[in-house]
Amino acid sequence: xxxxxxxxxxxxxxxxxxxxxxxxxxxxxxxxxxxxxGFVADDRPMVIPMIYxxxxxxxYLHGAKAARFAKTMGPGVPVCITLTLPxxxxxxxxxxxxxxxxxxxxxxxxxxxxxxxxxxxAALAAVTDHLLPGRWAESRPMTEKELRSTxxxxxxxxxxxxxxxxxxxxxxEEDYELPIWAGLIPLRVAAGAPVGDSRLREGVAIPASVxxxx
Amino acid sequence: xxxxxxxxxxxxxxxxxxxxxxxxxxxxxxxxxxxxxGFVADDRPMVIPMIYxxxxxxxYLHGAKAARFAKTMGPGVPVCITLTLPxxxxxxxxxxxxxxxxxxxxxxxxxxxxxxxxxxxAALAAVTDHLLPGRWAESRPMTEKELRSTxxxxxxxxxxxxxxxxxxxxxxEEDYELPIWAGLIPLRVAAGAPVGDSRLREGVAIPASVxxxx
Numbered sequence: 001x002x003x004x005x006x007x008x009x010x011x012x013x014x015x016x017x018x019x020x021x022x023x024x025x026x027x028x029x030x031x032x033x034x035x036x037x038g039f040v041a042d043d044r045p046m047v048i049p050m051i052y053x054x055x056x057x058x059x060y061l062h063g064a065k066a067a068r069f070a071k072t073m074g075p076g077v078p079v080c081i082t083l084t085l086p087x088x089x090x091x092x093x094x095x096x097x098x099x100x101x102x103x104x105x106x107x108x109x110x111x112x113x114x115x116x117x118x119x120x121x122a123a124l125a126a127v128t129d130h131l132l133p134g135r136w137a138e139s140r141p142m143t144e145k146e147l148r149s150t151x152x153x154x155x156x157x158x159x160x161x162x163x164x165x166x167x168x169x170x171x172x173e174e175d176y177e178l179p180i181w182a183g184l185i186p187l188r189v190a191a192g193a194p195v196g197d198s199r200l201r202e203g204v205a206i207p208a209s210v211x212x213x214x
Numbered sequence: 215x216x217x218x219x220x221x222x223x224x225x226x227x228x229x230x231x232x233x234x235x236x237x238x239x240x241x242x243x244x245x246x247x248x249x250x251x252g253f254v255a256d257d258r259p260m261v262i263p264m265i266y267x268x269x270x271x272x273x274y275l276h277g278a279k280a281a282r283f284a285k286t287m288g289p290g291v292p293v294c295i296t297l298t299l300p301x302x303x304x305x306x307x308x309x310x311x312x313x314x315x316x317x318x319x320x321x322x323x324x325x326x327x328x329x330x331x332x333x334x335x336a337a338l339a340a341v342t343d344h345l346l347p348g349r350w351a352e353s354r355p356m357t358e359k360e361l362r363s364t365x366x367x368x369x370x371x372x373x374x375x376x377x378x379x380x381x382x383x384x385x386x387e388e389d390y391e392l393p394i395w396a397g398l399i400p401l402r403v404a405a406g407a408p409v410g411d412s413r414l415r416e417g418v419a420i421p422a423s424v425x426x427x428x
Contacts, residue, residue, distance in 0.1 A: 009255070009256065009258055009260070013280075013281060013282060033300055033303075033314070033401075034298050034300050034314070034316070036250035036252075036261050036263075036296055036298070037261075038250075038252040038259040038260065038261035038294070039259050040254055040257075040259050041223065042223065043254075043292075044223055044292055044294065044322065045252035045253050045254050045259055045292060045293060045294040046223070046252065046259075046294050047250050047251075047252035047261055047294045047295070047296040047320070048296065048320075049250075049296060049298040049316065049318050051313075051314060066227075067227060068227060078257075078258055078259060079259060080252070080258065080259040080260050080261045081261070082250055082261040082262065082263060084248050084250070084263040086247055086248050086403070089247075089345055089346055089405075089427070091346060091349065091408075091423075091424060092353070093353065093354050094353050094354040094355075094356065094360070095338065095339070095342040095349065095350055095353040095354075095356055096356055096357075096360040096364075098342050098345055098346065098349060098353070099265075100247070100248070100265060100345070102248070102263065104263050106261070106262075108258065124309065125309070128309040128312050131303055131312055131314070132303055132305060132312065132399075135305065135309065135312060136309055138394065138395075139306070139307065139308050139309040139312070139394065140307050140308040140309075140389055140392055140394060141308075142308065142309055142310055143310075146308070146310040150310075168409075168411050168412065169411060175354055176413050176415075177415070178354055178415070179415050179417075179418050180352065180353065180354060180418065180421075181352075181410065181414065181418050181419065181420055181421045181424065182410075182411040182413075182414060183408055183409050183410040183411045183414065183424075184408065184409045184411075185346075185405050185406070185408050185409075185424060185427055186405065186406035186407075186409065187247075187403055187404070187405055187406070188403070188404055188406065189300070189401055189402070189403055189404075190401070190402055190403070190404035191303075191399050191400065191401055192399070192400035192401070192402065193400075194305075194397055194398065194399050195382075195397050195398045195399075195400065196395065196396075196397040197382045197383060197396040197397045197398075198382065199390050200395065200396060200397065201390075201391070201392070201393050203393075204393050204394065204395050205395065206395055207394075207395045209305075210305060210395065210397075210399060213303070213399055
């Protein structure tokens with residue numbers, strides 16, 4: 001999408017912090033784990049945390065068919081999906097310039113229930129492998145019953161943007177003289193040592209997917 | 215709020231995963247860093263990542279007065295604020311039972327621009343000290359000009375709920391016989407070594423607030 005074609009609701013106010021580049025947006029989506037999905041139900045905003053998957057330009061959500069979100073969103077309602085990676089606490093010399101470094105993707109589009117079972121299965125493979133790359137192939141295959149009890153939603157993307165802050169605190173010029181510490185505290189999501197299930201069969205080793213996450 | 219008085223839009227579908235206990239909700243809010251704030255603008259759902267602060271039962275957001283969210287939300291519009299702490303990747307023997315452990319708070323209420331400067335300043339202190347406890351007192355004091363250029367919003371909470379999943383994967387009974395690894399990969403937000411600003415004055419030591427985050 002050319003930058004002039006970006007709809008107003010998807011524009012990042014500070015141009016220096018915005019991007020509409022697909023590859024940059026995909027990289028953030030691929031790194032994140034939990035998206036916050038916003039939609040309107042009974043005239044109220046709702047924001048639900050969800051895991052997700054990406055297949056090329058298609059973005060997928062899933063959940064139990066019985067869940068409220070599936071009933072509300074299935075018919076093709078507008079959604080706003082935001083995924084945020086907090087990168088650092090920005091410690092300014094003044095509280096006014098304390099902030100965060102982050103990368104956030106915002107997607108506007110319509111979520112629609114996937115009725116084609118083949119597409120639904122590919123989407124669920126993408127969701128599983130996004131959570132833990134390679135896990136789909138290691139797992140006991142999904143049954144048709146499981147597939148049919150799962151609501152898979154494809155988000156038809158209308159607009160997507162990336163907003164980011166990076167770099168050191170930007171203080172007021174006169175504050176740089178103050179004897180106050182300033183800088184960054186980097187943040188990251190760290191994975192701990194895997195905890196095997198208590199009913200694991202003897203001799204079952206930690207698989208490649210889990211090892212790769214460490 | 216007694217459980218029978220919980221409005222439908224704030225009810226957690228699976229009762230075993232829901233709580234409406236204030237102390238439990240506050241604990242998650244205090245541990246989180248970035249909330250996802252949903253509201254409706256021009257009939258569209260919008261979800262914006264924001265830092266926040268809590269003073270007792272009051273929840274505060276802030277941003278530049280020029281930002282779209284402040285103009286949209288200031289007059290007192292309904293918001294849905296969701297804060298999610300991902301605790302673990304749940305690795306089931308089947309992809310169907312791969313999931314996440316998490317704690318998520320969802321707040322419904324109305325956001326309203328704070329016009330009282332004293333309340334606004336106390337809210338900004340709470341936001342700063344939530345980002346980095348103790349930082350407000352270490353910082354160069356906020357000027358009245360800075361205070362007046364900041365939009366502080368108080369969220370008048372109508373309902374709040376906590377939804378959580380914890381514990382091991384729950385697989386289909388017959389799948390426990392399979393020679394497939396299953397278990398948890400714990401996740402946490404880890405802080406790295408602080409990076410001092412390049413314009414730091416000589417001899418300025420890392421302060422207590424930053425040390426406490428490590």
